[in-house]
Amino acid sequence: MERNIQEDFTEKLTQAVGEGFSLRWETDSKGVVTGWCRLNDHSQITNVALIVSRLGGRVITITAYKTKDAQQKDIHEIAYHFDLDGCTCTVTIEIPRDIGKVNSITPILKSADWTERELQELYGIKVVGHPNPKRLFLDETIDEGIMNKLIPLSVAMNGATSKTLWEKVFAATSKEADNE
């Protein structure tokens, strides 16, 4: 049964996008299968969503991320994690930064609703065709695409608040030492 759904998925994906993808299935020591797929053409993601929908699957979540590599190539990478009867299949697409938008799959798979809204506000990638595209979590005081602004590998522990607080701690504890 489980084998079938992966074969089905591969077969249908080939029908839809031809050779324009790479896909591998991994099986771990407990027999759990995980799929890793990469699409050459980012607009095909709606086709993948249709396939998943037909197979009775759902969207688990969608991850956008910024890697050094992606930054150099000036692209956004987005990983869609689908559930096919307990098997997680991750489908990754690349979007040129100057386009900066992606077609919404929420009309096809309702389960993508919130996670697409979140993707839009955190990474500033426009999700086209979303039924309810307003902000999800971010307060109005925070800029859209906040996650793009973070510099990976920065050491956080010297943030402004930490610094002020620790200065107060140092001041208070050394005063105490003077009194002793």
Add this chain to the structure above:
Amino acid sequence: MTDIVKLIFDLLIFPGGLFAVAFGLFLMGIDRKIAARLQRRVGPPVYQPFIDLVKLTRKEIVVPETAHLQAFRLAPLLGVAGMMAAVLLIPIAGVYQGFEHSGDLLVLLYLLSLPAIALMIGGSASSSPFGAIGFSREMVMMMSYELPLLLVLLTVALKVGLATGGIATFSLSEIVQFQLENGALLFDYTMLPALLAFLVFIPGNMGVVPFDIPEAETEIVEGPILEYSGTGLALFKLMTSLKVVVVLGLAIALFFPTPLGENFLLNLLWFFLKCLVLMVISITVVRTSTGRVRMDQAFKFYLKYPTVLALISLVLTLLQG
């Protein structure tokens, strides 16, 4: 002249006013203590309601900006005043006569709805959305429990009235007098359904679980009293504690006024004991062993059980008479 002095004394010191307040607060303290025990807790000391009142008078009064000021301030006063007056109408056999006017039962009936009206006014004057929901719920609640109450009162009035040769007696003191002479109605099997109906009426009127729908904390954040603070809240607490006395006292006057003897203090103690038992049965145990019902369920419930029970008594009384 002495009549007026006596009236003022009755109203402010005993059995109304100070005494009734202390009596009610004490009852509520015991209620909280017993409820705590039923929940495996130690609970607050029995004098906790007094402390709460003292505390509240020392707090700042915050009035919501959009509130209707006068109505907001007057609402709790109205409730307290109504209950102060109502206490005077409750006779305590062997202790206090009550008002010897033929219509006092009907007056009491009207006074009894004042707390609910006070809450409704307060709730809508505070102009919070929850106050508004509280308003409508209070109203529905009132409509649900008034009917069985009315039927119970009518049954008792008829019972006494028919037995004494009239049609119906709407004088509480006469009803008490009748029972002192002919035995308490508690022991009359035809009145048992009415008594049960009254027992069911008590939690509804007192607004405790399962019928605390207008003030449901987890649904509408205490509804009408949400916006009250300090003295305003204290007055509402005062009103509730007076209401306990009125409702329980009424039940005792209607069904079991029998005093112990001639001793004033002993009778008072006996009255207190009766109130306590009644309260534990109809309020404390009920509220600790159930959850809240929905508005529509409460409405249907009151339309069904207590009404039918009261009607049974009514029919039996009429048949006998």
Add this chain to the structure above:
Amino acid sequence: MSSFLKIAIRNLLKGPSTDPYPFGETFVPKGLRGKVKYNAKACVACRMCEHVCAGGAIQIREVADKSGLEFILWHNTCAFCGLCEHYCPTKAIRLTEDYHTAHRQEDKYRYVEKGFIKYVNCARCATPMVPIALELLNVAYDQVNEDIEKLRHLCPKCRQERAL
């Protein structure tokens, strides 16, 4: 019977189950993760605790006169997760069972665990260094003999030379 009344009556008969605290003793299990205690003597200043601390509650820094290292743990940002204890090679840092953490605002910044590691001088070249705790040797070697014990008093550089 699925009525709650049965339970309520049982409750009444059994009596309150209330813990006497704050008026009496309370249940404190062994192994409770409470306030951190630091033992400067066992510390080798490897800074692993500082590294793994998610709350940024630990600071180890050289004191102004450069006579040693000061360890400060600010309880008010400690998550009591115990990772520092888990990764501490010498168990110089330990979570105690002391859970009484309530304090007034004026003590907020004074609410710390402090320790001081005084530098010792290398027995050979006299360079100031963090003393090597006995505990570390116990972790590193099955048996601590005299030779190893001697190494303890040398700075890393001298140790290297000596070993060669």
Add this chain to the structure above:
Amino acid sequence: MSTYTIPVGPLHVALEEPMYFRVQVEGETVVGLDITAGFVHRGMESLALQRNIYQNITLTERLCSLCSNNHPFTYCMALEKIAGIKVPERGEYLRVIADEIKRIASNLFNTGILAHIIGFDSLFMHVMEIREIVQDTKETIYGNRMDLAANTIGGVKYNLSNEKIKYMIKQMDSLKKPLEEIVDIYMNNKLVRARTEGVGILPKEEAIRYGVVGPVARGSGVNNDVRVKSPYAAYDKIKVNVNVETGCDVRARAIVRLRDIQEAINIIQQCLKKLPDGPTCIDYLPEIPAGEAVAKSEAPRGELIYYLRTNGSDMPERLKWRVPTYMNWEALNVMMPGNKVSDIPLIITSIDPCISCTER
């Protein structure tokens, strides 16, 4: 009847956490719902990128205290997949035990809150009092009542001595009887039934369409329990009975949660019986190569997934997680309309909303 809007939240007593609902009502009947979230958004995904792999164990645990154990657990599994670390078998069993303990406490809390919402405070207290048995167990074995801090990279930080195993067996046994009693109350008590039956209906097709997970899905007859569908840790060596109800209402969800508690006790007992000897954790500091991995687990509220990308440094390049409650919010749009105002908090509670999880 005219339609008007009532606000629920953001700081509402019935909600353990801030969330803002604008509910359109007609009289006392709900006709529509609008959710505004984000009050507990702490930007944790960005924080995770600024912390090293060790700090993230504690950080992910602070995501939510009710399912706190699942987060570091799943995060560590993802790390271990990338680094190819084999967790000692004893460690895997101990992870399952920690997880199931949290499941018991979490589900008891939710069912307790359900009683509180319907104003049944005595039942609420009774359930919470039973939960104290679990809380004591957690505090005795792990050192904290909420955040177990059991997991670390390559295993667990705690061990069970023989006395502790005995203590645990005793505690689990003492849970059974009171549990049966409250299951009976939740299933058969007239008042509880009157309030929960037929309320907040989520039909099976809708449950599938919205992709709901955990007890919400299982209450609507959809089984996607990760423990069985894609086993992890020691779940492949243990028998797990999945509880599925077909009532589709608040009651069905509550029953699934209560049955899950009973099953969790059963699982713990199996684990304690089978517990192999050996180390509980790897004894070296891990090296994390560049790579990506997903890890899933069944939290008390359902499927939890972590996606981790590393680049060879000891800070993650991307750490993304999707918590179970996240999927269940939108389903409120199906459950709410047609119910009474009194049932709003009840229905919200029935999805066991974990807002701090959802918003991170």
Add this chain to the structure above:
Amino acid sequence: MKKLLQKIAKKSPWLYRINAGSCNGCDVELATTACIPRYDVERLGCKYCGSPKHADIVLITGPLTARVKEKVLRLYDEIPNPKVTVAIGVCPISGGVFRDSYAITGPIDKFIPVDVNVPGCPPRPQAIIDGIVEAIKIWETRL
């Protein structure tokens, strides 16, 4: 007379909880402390109230997120004086593990005067009771 009233009134500290974006650990522990028989704060005269207008002691949890900030400050203002503020858990006190995130505006004492701190993650109920007892002492002087 004032002293006497103070002494009486301090036995009725009503509690109110504000969640300023916490992970719910402290909130669950607060609910446990306030509502269950084992800890029964009613012994101290405490009552958990649903309306800020009725509160005397405010228990704040969470690191104060950007979105909840205004709501919390407004709610805090609605609480009638005299009141005492207790910060529960490390988050409101220092931001805890969430400090320096873009979405956190705390620590809370930047905006609200805090009187008692109860660090812990989460603090156990006994520690919370300690905090409440400490708060009552402060509250008495303000009555």
